Amino acid sequence: MTGKVTVTLKVNGRTFSADCEPRKTLADFLRQDLGFTGVHLGCEHGVCGACTISVDGSTARSCCMLAVQAEGTEVTTVEGLASDGNLHPLQEAFWKHHGLQCGFCTPGMLAAASELLEDNPDPTADEIREGISGNLCRCTGYQFIVDSVQDAAQHLRSTT
Amino acid sequence: MAMEFLRPATWDEALAAKAEHPGALPISGGTDVMVEINFDATRPEYLLDLTRIEELTDWSADGERLRIGAGVTYTSLIADLADRLPGLAMASRTVGSPQIRNRGTVAGNLGSASPAGDAHPPLLADDAVVEAHSARGVRHIPITEFYTGVKRNALEPDELIAAVLVPPADGPQQFAKIGTRNAMVISVTAFGLALHPSTGTVGAAFGSAAPTPRRATKAEQFLAAELTESGRWDSRAELDPAAVTRFGALVAEAATPIDDVRGTADYRTHALSVMARRTLVWAWTDYRRKRVRTCA
Ligand SMILES: Cc1cc2nc3c(=O)[nH]c(=O)nc-3n(C[C@H](O)[C@H](O)[C@H](O)COP(=O)(O)OP(=O)(O)OC[C@H]3O[C@@H](n4cnc5c(N)ncnc54)[C@H](O)[C@@H]3O)c2cc1C
Ligand code: FES
Ligand code: FES
Numbered sequence: 001m002t003g004k005v006t007v008t009l010k011v012n013g014r015t016f017s018a019d020c021e022p023r024k025t026l027a028d029f030l031r032q033d034l035g036f037t038g039v040h041l042g043c044e045h046g047v048c049g050a051c052t053i054s055v056d057g058s059t060a061r062s063c064c065m066l067a068v069q070a071e072g073t074e075v076t077t078v079e080g081l082a083s084d085g086n087l088h089p090l091q092e093a094f095w096k097h098h099g100l101q102c103g104f105c106t107p108g109m110l111a112a113a114s115e116l117l118e119d120n121p122d123p124t125a126d127e128i129r130e131g132i133s134g135n136l137c138r139c140t141g142y143q144f145i146v147d148s149v150q151d152a153a154q155h156l157r158s159t160t
Numbered sequence: 161m162a163m164e165f166l167r168p169a170t171w172d173e174a175l176a177a178k179a180e181h182p183g184a185l186p187i188s189g190g191t192d193v194m195v196e197i198n199f200d201a202t203r204p205e206y207l208l209d210l211t212r213i214e215e216l217t218d219w220s221a222d223g224e225r226l227r228i229g230a231g232v233t234y235t236s237l238i239a240d241l242a243d244r245l246p247g248l249a250m251a252s253r254t255v256g257s258p259q260i261r262n263r264g265t266v267a268g269n270l271g272s273a274s275p276a277g278d279a280h281p282p283l284l285a286d287d288a289v290v291e292a293h294s295a296r297g298v299r300h301i302p303i304t305e306f307y308t309g310v311k312r313n314a315l316e317p318d319e320l321i322a323a324v325l326v327p328p329a330d331g332p333q334q335f336a337k338i339g340t341r342n343a344m345v346i347s348v349t350a351f352g353l354a355l356h357p358s359t360g361t362v363g364a365a366f367g368s369a370a371p372t373p374r375r376a377t378k379a380e381q382f383l384a385a386e387l388t389e390s391g392r393w394d395s396r397a398e399l400d401p402a403a404v405t406r407f408g409a410l411v412a413e414a415a416t417p418i419d420d421v422r423g424t425a426d427y428r429t430h431a432l433s434v435m436a437r438r439t440l441v442w443a444w445t446d447y448r449r450k451r452v453r454t455c456a
Contacts, residue, residue: 005165022165022207023197045195046260058235058262064194065263068165069187069209112258134257 009070011036012080020067027051029067030077038078038107042136049135052108053077059115078107081114089159090114090152099148101139108135113149121157125150167209171216171293174320177208179295182317184208188231189263191256192272216322225289225325230267237266245326247282247333247352254278254337254347267321270306273313273372274346280307280373281352282335285363289325294318300325307372331355332446334439338431339422348423351411351435355443360388364407364436369415369428379410379436396448399441407440408433 008017011034018033025044030036030053042048044063051062054076081088090110093099100106109132116123116131123131128149129142137145166184168174178184184206187193196202210216216231219240226244228237234252238261242249248266255261255278269279270290288303292315299319306314315321337350347368354363362383365375386403387393417428 003162021162023163025194025198044198046191046256049257049259052259059259060263061191061259063198064190066165066187066190066194066207066209068167069190069211071167115258131258134259 010074026065026067027062036077049108052111089155093148093152097148099145105137175295179318181206188265188268191264228324230321234261244328250335251278276346276368281365284365285352285354291323292319293322310371330358332443334443336435349428353439369417376411376414408437411436
């Protein structure tokens with residue numbers, strides 16, 4: 001199995017297949033080979049959370065996974081959050097409450113927040129802070145992100 | 161040289177691959193391995209991915225002990241075993257962030273054998289056993305013999321960790337750790353305590369304050385004797401403050417920390433004595449209430 005390996009996986013509901021080096025990270029594979037540049041890379045060693053995506057339903061650091069390990073998985077990136085041109089309620093709330101400034105941390109924040117709301121539809125502010133504790137933001141000071149997640153949670157509870 | 165990626169579907173295939181390529185680097189959650197690869201700190205010829213092997217992701221009750229498969233993540237350990245392994249669950253809750261806990265494993269912590277690994281103090285305090293497998297057979301390594309040096313462990317080149325065996329708590333357990341922001345902490349120092357009323361013994365161990373995670377044997381013996389001789393295991397009477405202080409001092413004495421960017425040796429020694437005293441008081445308070453504390 002020397003040289004390139006073919007990786008087939010589902011991203012945001014569509015199946016993709018591409019060849020890559022075994023040492024390529026899933027983050028680089030998604031960005032460079034499949035064009036999902038919403039996957040952001042900050043630290044490349046698991047600390048900042050910018051590259052957080054969902055793999056088979058749980059959040060993971062795509063910089064800490066190899067593309068070859070994602071063979072056969074279902075991945076969701078920030079590009080898969082909106083549907084039919086409508087922003088996801090979390091995205092809507094981030095927009096409304098200034099949950100982002102530069103936007104670099106946002107894809108990872110959204111992934112972490114949507115997992116949090118799936119597990120806990122009515123989180124307290126402290127629970128939100130714990131849920132996004134693995135994601136660094138250098139702009140907002142976090143308060144607006146907490147507000148956004150709380151508002152989205154309320155919206156999601158009232159519509160489902 | 162290009163890296164080759166081995167992805168066995170079964171445990172037997174994994175053991176055969178490790179026997180054939182003893183230099184192959186196993187990868188479980190990848191939360192340590194990938195950092196090394198991304199920073200080019202390691203260039204293994206072969207990577208041996210264990211995440212496909214389903215049997216590793218189970219835990220079970222194995223006689224006197226719980227058997228935690230090498231693929232069990234911190235997240236599932238916390239969800240499933242917090243009542244039976246409160247000390248290990250408390251330590252697991254402090255590991256990294258939710259995303260690190262979703263993938264990281266106790267076996268990976270053992271594989272790295274970093275003196276700062278958070279699973280080590282509770283495993284030492286609770287007399288865990290590492291179940292190592294190779295194509296040659298099965299070996300049970302007592303946890304006190306597992307850590308052999310800074311980031312070194314007792315595994316043979318052809319061995320893999322199949323599981324960790326840990327007796328369920330028979331008394332209160334505690335864990336405390338000092339570090340910076342939770343999500344990116346390498347602990348400055350950490351301490352695990354397990355009281356064993358059924359045997360009249362005490363487990364006390366620390367991390368980040370010696371070349372390897374280590375038990376504070378003198379402190380364990382002192383406290384066990386103190387509780388036994390004073391009849392407190394049965395009376396559950398309030399602790400003698402002098403004994404608490406002595407316990408903290410003996411834990412600190414067992415440490416041989418270094419100065420580094422995360423803290424000075426003096427600070428670590430002092431912090432250890434404080435954590436030892438505090439966790440003892442918390443654990444004893446639980447014991448007096450006759451219940452096992454399940455969260456910090
Ligand atoms: C942002 C961040 C924060 C972190 N915070 C903490 C923290 O707070 N506390 C802490 O203790 N750690 C922390 N870590 C380190 C890491 O998450 C832990 O050490 C974790 O337990 C590693 O588990 P893993 O399954 O990801 O191991 P991997 O990275 O897959 O492997 C680690 C080592 O173990 C070996 N290995 C893996 N499985 C086996 C096996 N079955 N048999 C033999 N060898 C094996 C590997 O070859 C490697 O040497 C952090 C890491 C990151 C990136
Ligand atoms: S880029 Fe992956 S965690 Fe920072
Ligand atoms: S919005 Fe800039 S880093 Fe969070």
